[in-house]
Amino acid sequence: MKIALIHEWLTNVAGSEKVLMNFMELFPGSPVYTLIYNPEAMPDVFKDKQVYTSFINNLWGAKKKHQRFLPLMPIAFEQFDLSRYDIVLSSSSACAKGVITRADTMHVCYCHTPIRYAWDFYHLYLQNEKSSWIKKLLIPVLMNYLRLWDVGTANRVDYFIANSYNVANRIRKHYRRDAEVIHPPIDTHFFTPDGKKGDYYLIVSRLVPYKKVDIAVKAFNKLGLKLVVIGNGSELQKLKNISGTNIEFPGWQPDEVIRDYYRGCKAVIFPGEEDFGMTPLEAQACGKPVIAYGKGGALETVIEGKTGLFFMQQDETSLIEAVRRYESLSFDEGIIRKHAESFGKEEFKGKLNLFIDRKYNEFKKMDGKRGCFSV
Numbered sequence: 001m002k003i004a005l006i007h008e009w010l011t012n013v014a015g016s017e018k019v020l021m022n023f024m025e026l027f028p029g030s031p032v033y034t035l036i037y038n039p040e041a042m043p044d045v046f047k048d049k050q051v052y053t054s055f056i057n058n059l060w061g062a063k064k065k066h067q068r069f070l071p072l073m074p075i076a077f078e079q080f081d082l083s084r085y086d087i088v089l090s091s092s093s094a095c096a097k098g099v100i101t102r103a104d105t106m107h108v109c110y111c112h113t114p115i116r117y118a119w120d121f122y123h124l125y126l127q128n129e130k131s132s133w134i135k136k137l138l139i140p141v142l143m144n145y146l147r148l149w150d151v152g153t154a155n156r157v158d159y160f161i162a163n164s165y166n167v168a169n170r171i172r173k174h175y176r177r178d179a180e181v182i183h184p185p186i187d188t189h190f191f192t193p194d195g196k197k198g199d200y201y202l203i204v205s206r207l208v209p210y211k212k213v214d215i216a217v218k219a220f221n222k223l224g225l226k227l228v229v230i231g232n233g234s235e236l237q238k239l240k241n242i243s244g245t246n247i248e249f250p251g252w253q254p255d256e257v258i259r260d261y262y263r264g265c266k267a268v269i270f271p272g273e274e275d276f277g278m279t280p281l282e283a284q285a286c287g288k289p290v291i292a293y294g295k296g297g298a299l300e301t302v303i304e305g306k307t308g309l310f311f312m313q314q315d316e317t318s319l320i321e322a323v324r325r326y327e328s329l330s331f332d333e334g335i336i337r338k339h340a341e342s343f344g345k346e347e348f349k350g351k352l353n354l355f356i357d358r359k360y361n362e363f364k365k366m367d368g369k370r371g372c373f374s375v
Contacts, residue, residue, distance in 0.1 A: 001360070003027045004082050006090035006099055009036040009066050010051070013043065014206075015278040016112050019163075019184050020091050021045060023110075026349045027089070033080050033099070035073060038063040054079060071142055074098055074149050087360065090157075098153035106363040108356060109157040110182075113167050113275040114174045118146045121210060151175060159359050161352075164276040164297045180355060183300070185348035186281045188341050191259055193287030193333055198264035200226040200248075201291075201323070203271075204279050207233030211272040212293070212314060217243050219316040223323060227269070230258060262286040267308070267326060270298055271319065277301060280308070285340035287333035291322050301343070305329075307336045 005027065007020050020032070024045065031050040036057045039046065054076035056062050056069050073095040082088055082101050090096045093112040101107050114120075151174065160179035162168035168179040201220070205211045213229060220227040221244045229239065232252045240249055253261070259282075262268070268283040268290045276297035280290040284307050292298035294310030302308040308331075311322035 001086040002084060003030040003087045003089060004085040005030050005032045006077075006080075006088060006092070006096045007032060007034045008092065008094050008096050010034050010042050010046065011036055011038045011063055011066055012041050015184060015276070016091055016093055017042075018187075018278065019110065019112075022185050022345055022349055022352075023089060023091065024049065025345075026353060030089075033082070035069075035076050036062050036066050052080070070094075070146075074146070074153075087356065089356070095150075095153075097157050098149065100156065106158050106360055107156060108159045108161065108359065110161045110163065110352075111167060111171055111179065112163050114170050115146065115150055116210075118143050118150060119174055120170065158363060159355075161355065164300050166297050166300065167275050182348065182351045182355065183343055184276055184278055185345040186278060186285055186340060186343045188285045188344040190255070191262065191282045191285035191340075193337055194263050195287075195333075196264045198266060200228050200265055202261055202265035202268050202283075203227065203229045203231070204258055204261070204268070204282075205229070205231045205272070207231050207235040207239060209235060211235075213239060213271060214242070215271045215314065215316050215319055216269045217247060219319040219323065220244075220247055222316065223320060225323070228261060228265070230261060258282075259286065262288055267291050269319070269323075270302075271314070272296075273314070274298065281340050281343050284308075284336045287337045289326070289331045289336060291319070291326055303339060307331070307339050 005023050031052060033052045035054045037051050037053045056072055056076050059069065062069055077095050077098045078100050080099055082099060085105055088099060088101050088105055088107045090099060090109045092109050094115050097109040154175035154177055160171055160177055162171055162179035162181050163184050165181050168181050171177055171179045203213060203216055205213055207213055213235065217239050224246055227247045229247065229249050230253050262283050263286050265288055268280065268288055270277060270280050270290055270292035273293055273296040280292060280298060280301045283290055290302050290308035292302050292308060292310055293314050294312045304310055309322050309326055311318040
């Protein structure tokens with residue numbers, strides 16, 4: 001079987017890129033089709049990989065500011081010629097599922113989320129105070145078009161996989177399609193405990209508004225406890241401006257450094273509502289508890305009282321109460337680690353391989369029935 005892998009863009013490594021790398025390990029001979037590829041920002045594993053890019057890749061500024069080219073993304077994905085493949089496996093959080101395939105090509109979409117800024121976060125993006133009046137005028141028109149295209153292209157997918165039950169519910173809501181849930185993989189061979197006990201709490205996150213890191217900063221200003229915030233983003237300077245001397249910002253760090261921070265922290269703070277969220281599981285793989293906002297994907301990765309705690313209101317008061325409660329409790333590193341191991345890479349690849357084999361057999365049986373009408 002000839003298999004093609006589809007991904008949004010390859011400009012940095014986050015959760016969806018880690019999923020793609022597992023696709024590459026499972027199907028090592030398969031090429032990757034993506035809108036934009038910046039080799040300098042990607043791990044060495046991509047250097048020997050056949051990567052096909054779209055016309056957007058050649059536009060000025062695309063490799064650093066891919067978000068600017070959102071209006072062109074649906075067109076760009078539709079330009080890829082995938083006619084020679086038996087199976088297309090897309091990794092989609094925006095437009096990747098919109099590729100066009102032959103009727104006898106099976107398209108499986110691993111959906112990280114329906115387009116956030118077109119659906120659940122639409123009004124949040126619309127209210128962004130940094131947007132110019134021109135953007136605020138154009139955004140409703142663009143998003144209306146994008147929602148129509150997004151729903152229409154859901155029919156191009158033969159089978160959906162969701163990265164969480166949280167996302168499966170949104171796929172059902174927005175696309176009226178069912179999705180099987182296969183949680184993303186965590187590298188439990190890399191993220192391991194070492195018995196360290198530090199004096200700080202930790203956040204590992206992109207520093208953008210919807211991550212709600214400001215809630216944690218305000219809470220720890222009042223608590224006076226040490227907090228380390230790893231990451232970069234548009235909110236970095238704003239967060240620094242409101243932070244006390246007990247809060248540090250080391251900036252972006254490689255995985256080896258992040259692992260050391262995980263190992264040495266008291267607990268990881270997870271204040272945002274995520275589709276899934278790999279950070280809590282990386283922390284738990286290192287044996288560390290998580291204090292998370294009790295909504296979204298965290299409900300599927302953190303076990304209250306065993307691997308962490310939840311705060312149920314997304315505000316500083318609720319987080320302060322959770323941290324104070326945490327300070328009076330103890331957690332078993334072994335139990336936390338064992339829970340994280342159930343989300344390991346081997347488990348993920350085994351489930352994905354079985355799903356594709358099962359669905360491909362089912363899909364091929366339909367070949368002779370396509371185009372027939374029952375009365």
